[in-house]
Amino acid sequence: MSEPIVRVQDVHKIYSRGSEKVDVLDGVTLDVPEGDYLALMGPSGSGKTTLLNLLGGLDRPTSGAVVVAGEDLGRASGPRLARWRARHIGFVFQFYNLLPVLTAARNVELPLLLTKLKKAERRKRVEVALDVVGLSERAQHLPTQLSGGQEQRVGIARAIVSDPTLILADEPTGDLDRQSGDEILDLLEILNRDHGKTIIMVTHDPLAAARAKRTLHLDKGRLISETERRDRLESQVSTGQESVA
Amino acid sequence: MKFLHLLWRNLMRKKVRTTLTIGSIFVAFLLYGTLLAVKTAFGAGVQLVGLDRLLTIHKVSLIQFLPESYMPRIEGIEGVDSVAHATWFGGVYQDPKNFFAQMAVTPERWLEVHPEIQLSDEQKQAWFRNRVGAIVGKVTAERFGWSLGDRVPIQGTIFRPPGGGAWEFVIEGIYEADKGFDGSQMFFHTKYLSETIEFADGQVGWFTFRVADPSRSAAIAEEVDALFANSPAETKTSTEKAFTQGFANQVGNLQAITTGILTVVFFTLLLVAGNTMAQTVRERTAELGVMKTLGFTDVQVMGLVLGESFLIALLGGGAGLALVSWAVNTGDIGGALFPTLYLPTQGVLLGVALLLFMGFAAGAIPAWQALRLSIVDALRRKG
16 A cells, blocks of 8 residues: 555644633544545534644644655744645635636636746646636636636636645535535546545535545544445445435 | 736725825825925035035125126136126016026136036127127027027016116027036126116126136135225125035025925825735735645745835835926926926935835835734634
């Protein structure tokens, strides 16, 4: 078996709320192999977004180790982490977080501004990324001229444009209607299945989680269970539910 | 340069606010440039005239006459190269608002002492020959549409010709002046004045002369004044530089006035621009967090905020300085009041330094906040 692309070992994250200490993550250990599509589920406050932030190098663990794509994120300096994020991580946000003043193409181009690519090369990559998400014809539209689902597609194009090692998605369908959400989930599935992208997605939605290869359940900062898609399918078949795979 | 589009788009997200801020900076630097040009105009001679030209006036005041007979005696002092004299005419062309300086001078000597006056030999000779001939600066000629050979009526306010009416001069030369010399002045033959006005005969306004060795200027000035001490018309001699400075000081301490006004203006402006930048960052906290998430370093995000601040300052300040520069170089914003308006390079460089400082100071605190911004906190503001 190949070396996992994500290795989380006994990670604790403690936040101080005044004099009170809150254990948001309490000894989480996790391996994610390359090409995996993992969903993180759990109630609000269970620590799933905090875990996602740690995996993306946006925050540091209080103790334990988070190693992603060979980088020990707890030890890396701020600038090193930023460069590492630019190279290895593609983020997809719940509220898209596009810059409203930039067109879809310019939004997608943002991560490439941090590279040494020439303008022509940047444009080419942007075109490819927008093509992958099916929004080539909307390249010159501002976010306000796009629907929520289209904005999220632009967000995904931005996440994949620099060909990252890992895609982290925080509730990517949380702000979308069912149809748009399904389209986004289809897209993520294609990225995982056809392009081999490793994806970790935080979600509240069981239907969204069902698209992932496996789902981890967190509660009170601990991993409490893991479900694989095969298990879920079997469970659904035995109870007569419609397949979601 | 690849971030310029981003900076520009960010500035344009609140067009009215950005325009007003840039406009206020524009006005401030317009004021800066104008005050600088005016200050320079008052002190033009101070800055540009060396110590080798001296002026001798009546000890009581500039408006008191001196005997023309002083000229050979001044000339006789060792170290004095050439002497000319001039008399303030104070005339008006058509309307009192059309003010410009006219002086009765000894033409050959005047040009000899003032090499800043650029006139062709042909025009020089024409002027020397014609007793009612005059030369006028290009600025004034263009202002009133005069050309060579024109007969120009000037109303005398101090000297009125017998029988009344206006003095008539023939434009024999239109000169260009070196930077710093008042190129709006008109010079005519002192003979024309003295032969027409009886009381002006043998009287002159002041003497101006060159010295061979500028380091002896002070000694020669003393010598000149000593020569006429205890006479009915005692003199006061100083370098042209000191004279011009004294004249400029009559208006007030321009340096202090200018500095005072500009300090208040720039301080206010700093608050305006600083407030704009602070608002800009506050409104975009989540976006800055997103950019850090995408891989922008803290320093890069800080740089983008500072870049916006610099861009605002450069657009407003640059436009202000450019407009003043254009106006004083090609326009006539001062008219005859400030005929030697120009922006000294040093002042322009100071202006550029000021606008860079403004850009930095206005953006420094917001940029620091952007630098310190935690991604997790920033994203939480929106999500």
